Amino acid sequence: MSGRLGGIARHDRPRGAVETLDHVSVSRELGVRGDLRGAIRPGKSGRRQVSLIEAESWQAALAALQLSADQWLPWHVRRANLLVEGIRLPREAGKVIAIGSTLRIETTCECDPCSRMDEILPGLKLALMLDWRGGVLGRVLTDGEIAIGDEVRIEE
Template sequence: MATVAGIARHPRSKAPMETLERAHVTLEGGIVGDFRGAMKGKPYRRQITLMERADWDAAMVEVGHAIPWEQRRANLLVDGLDLPQTPGVRLRIGADVVLEVTRETDPCERMEALAEGLRAALTPDWRGGACTMVITGGVIAVGDTIRIEE
């Protein structure tokens, strides 16, 4: 069963990431209090970013480090799910929240500042994660189930 393994947000550009046990998700702001989710533009296609735990772990092995997942600056760490690599696929998190995959999350130069070779380690096969936009808001929590909507 796929689950939310972690939730993180940052209030402004380059601010440290804050990990949470629960978060409110809105159509207008993504994860409430997160800088990226509240960006302007319609539709904004990078409200919430998701990353697979297995992909982060593989990248850490590749670069020989043990950096906390939130340093990737993704909003949600997912466990037990191969994230869909197709824009338009919808994911239901918990009872209410629905996110739509919009594109791959491209690893940025900040990853090289964390560990040499990390940007390259996150590049293949959408290893850096998926960007999504909010379709239906609600509350999410660590441990919530995630499923692909048919």
């Protein structure tokens, strides 16, 4: 079973603007190149190095808010790094997500939505809390160059 990479985003400072990309380098040292949370700081585990969200979960959260089509927001306002489509991300730590030919990310925990989500859209935080809709966090196991459209797989 596989899906595809539907989007790439990064931000270089807290509350900073989100930049969307067509391709990027992801490494054990820096995470998503240019992203605030990618570099593992001394004494830290890097468990929040990369964030991933499912397109289907984002759409379900917005649908739960009963928004009209013109009120729907782009996925990157969630501030996740990677958007995957057509595949369900693991709901447990220790699974490996493979993207493209070499990138491997180990899931570490659920990406709990923060109060910032309600600043963006009232009710969004609660809508993202159900069934890991807010996404997953992970650490980079092997480096890779990725691009929108790359295959996404779950490895055991």
